[in-house]
Amino acid sequence: MTQFHERQIRLVHELMYQIKVREAMTREVVTFPPTATYRDIQLCLKRSRFSGTPIVDEGHLVGIVSIDDIITAFDRGCIDEPIQLTMTRELVTVPQNYSVIAASNLFHKYGFGRLPVVSRPGSDDLVGIITFSDILSHLLLKINRIAERVEAHERRLVAHLDQQRDHLHFEIAPDGFDRAGVAATLTKRRLLSRGVPAPLVRRVAVICYEAEMNIILHSLGGFMDVDLLPDRVEVTAADEGPGIADLEKAMQPGFTTANEKIRALGFGAGMGLPNIKRCADQFHITSSMEAGTELQATVLLPSAVPTAAGVPASVSPSEKEVAHDR
Amino acid sequence: MTVGDLVQALEGEVVCGEEHLGRAVNAFAASDLLSDVLAFEKQDYALLTGLTNAQIVRTADITGASCIVIVRNKQPQPAAVALAQASGIPIIMARCTMFEACALLSRLAEPHDDAVPRTSNPSGT
Secondary structure, eight states: OOHHHHHHHHHHHHHHHHSBHHHHSBOOOOOBOTTSBHHHHHHHHHHHOOSEEEEEETTEEEEEEEHHHHHHHHHHTOTTSBGGGTOOOOOOOEETTSBHHHHHHHHHHHOOSEEEEESSTTOOOEEEEEEHHHHHHHHHHHHHHHHHHHHHHHHHHHHHHHHHHTEEEEEEOTTOGGGTTHHHHHHHHHHHHTTOOHHHHHHHHHHHHHHHHHHHHHSSOEEEEEEEOSSEEEEEEEEOSOOOSOHHHHTSTTOOOOOHHHHHTTOOSSOHHHHHHHHOSEEEEEEETTTEEEEEEEEEOGGGGGGGTTOOOEEOOSSOOSOOOO | OBHHHHHHHHTOEEEEOGGGTTSBOOEEEEOSOHHHHHTOOOSSEEEEESOOSTHHHHHHHHHTOSEEEEOTTOOOOHHHHHHHHHHTOOEEEOSSOHHHHHHHHHHHHSOOGGGSOOOSOTTOO
16 A cells, blocks of 8 residues: 555545544434334435434434335334334434544444434444435535644645745845945846836836835835736835925925935935836835835736726825935 | 947947947947936947946946047046956046037038938839
8 A cells, every 4th residue: 555545544534534424424314213103204205315214202312214124014014003112222322422433333244225323332322323325524624624723724725925025124224335336226126027018117126226226315214015926016115214294295205315425326316116006007105203114015917907996105294204305 | 430430439438348349339328427327218329427426337338339439538447448348348438528529529420411311212113
């Protein structure tokens, strides 16, 4: 036997130990009183296609009549007699809190097709009936659920791996002017290699570059995340402050508080945030003294572009604090 | 116009990227404010600037420029040259001022009168 088969059988065995009789049993049981005749039961079994029925006397399980018993009754000519005269009172039952493996062993031992289920060991309080096919159905159901769980888990795993491949994270140090643009360039290369159309890559790269530059020039440091999703590219740039005093003003092209040093480097023209907004399909920025500035810019990919209509870029004028230029 | 044509017109010196002189130049951006350049919509353009730092190359790379022209014969910083070589973007040093470079190139970029198709209905319908 292969290891694979051994594992399968172990799994089935473990499951059969786990599944309790009460989970697999049928709860709605047709019962007859001991005063019923074999013919009453025969007609009922014929209608319902059951192969046996428990006999209950004032709430107590007292016996079981199977098709075999009915055939015997025909033979003996007592088909129209009440069953209590001839039925066997020695009953094999299974308690509901036993595992189905116990029931399975009893089927095997006695050659029965069904077992009455009682509330607890030694009790004659009927709560259901269990057949071998009940056990099999429940087992299949359980295996199916396990398979679904495994599949779902694998899907999540694959999605997670995909996400890793399409997720970029950059720590951005303040005053690292020499490093400015590294994140934007790496993002550009990655997006191009993942098949994002060049004009969209350019927009994302400009967003990254300006956001990166803002963190370097105007903050105490921060980070930038780029996520490539099926329908969009999301850029999140966040810094540790000190925040933007007047966001509305900072969004105006040409507004700047940059010093000569920054301007001499070719930045600080007051175009950063307007540039980012212009390149993004969706734009959101919040700034506060406590939390710093967080910017989210989304560029929609071709399949998603039609849904972009009516999604305005938003500036949240709330949560703004200390004066700062972007 | 190619990058090579532009080098000739400006009597420029190619600092790096000689292998890309055949690249087309379809537009021009002249600015010392890189954010303005980042706001520029066109591609395959020549970036004319007085800046010499590595950010001119980053900007050119991100926006898809064909080449960088540094005016007033300023030497690009070593980091800029290294980055330009890595990203395959030619850097050209030109002796002229920004204004002169723009004037020269704008004359060159203007289509000659006889080169403009006179037919107002080129499809013939």
